[in-house]
Amino acid sequence: MRKIFLVLGCFDVILGHGYAILVNMALKPSCSLEELTARPSPDGRFAYSVFRKDCGATTDYVTGVALRPADRPLADDPGDFVLIINGNVSVEPRWRSSDRLEIAAPSSEQIFKKLGKWRDIDISVVSP
Numbered sequence: 001m002r003k004i005f006l007v008l009g010c011f012d013v014i015l016g017h018g019y020a021i022l023v024n025m026a027l028k029p030s031c032s033l034e035e036l037t038a039r040p041s042p043d044g045r046f047a048y049s050v051f052r053k054d055c056g057a058t059t060d061y062v063t064g065v066a067l068r069p070a071d072r073p074l075a076d077d078p079g080d081f082v083l084i085i086n087g088n089v090s091v092e093p094r095w096r097s098s099d100r101l102e103i104a105a106p107s108s109e110q111i112f113k114k115l116g117k118w119r120d121i122d123i124s125v126v127s128p
Contacts, residue, residue: 065083091104
């Protein structure tokens with residue numbers, strides 16, 4: 001009798017985990033991250049990437065700017081995202097110096113995230 005409960009318990013755990021995995025896959029859509037432009041800082045230590053993120057037909061695009069070490073490719077790492085704007089909009093970053101990035105972006109759009117500093121880089125967002 002004990003073996004039957006053990007087998008049924010294992011079967012229940014396997015089914016429960018399988019169900020949880022399927023629910024997680026259904027609720028968490030996969031997103032694509034497309035790098036539009038990238039440019040290294042004047043000293044070559046860091047780089048910015050302008051990206052567009054698409055999470056499927058039921059959500060809007062977001063446009064963003066990420067900062068990262070220059071030797072690392074763009075990754076879907078929210079810690080590197082310094083500006084995120086709702087929609088497919090034009091943003092134009094410019095290095096003013098090795099530790100200062102200026103981003104021209106429309107002020108009328110919904111901004112989800114805007115950092116003033118990332119590591120030792122000062123960031124300013126200006127109207128185009």
